[in-house]
Amino acid sequence: MANYIDGFVLPVPRDQLQRYGEVAEKVAKIWKEYGALEYFEYISDDAAMEGTRSFTEVVNSKEDEAVIFGWVVFTSREARDLANEKVAADPRMTDLVSPLVSTARPIFDAKKMVYGGFRSLV
Secondary structure, X not given: OOOEEEEEEEEEXXXXXXXXXXXXHHHHXXXXXXXXXXXXXXXXXXXXXXXXXXXXXXXXXXOOEEEEEEEEEEOXXXXXXXXXXXXXXXXXXXXXXXXXXOOOOOOOOHHXXXXXXXXXXX
């Protein structure tokens, strides 16, 4: 199956993982509403391998942060592009994400997030 995925990696403060997860569950439903086939987010458990750069290095995570690795599956890049437009315009996303990026206690820092769209290879 030749799907298209958006992949992302980002650090989240460990003491905010539950809150982040609650938001991610709601965000996943919105993505699926707009065409995502699947939506996954995982917490790092073993993020280092000798001789390679780790996800923790790439996102410059701190000791008190966990690294989240996620991906969203679409039928095609066109379906992904359309979903991105609709999700960005959905006011529910603003309501969900705004508290996460609050300057008082940011949970999510987009400058530390790594993101990309990927087409199928194997």
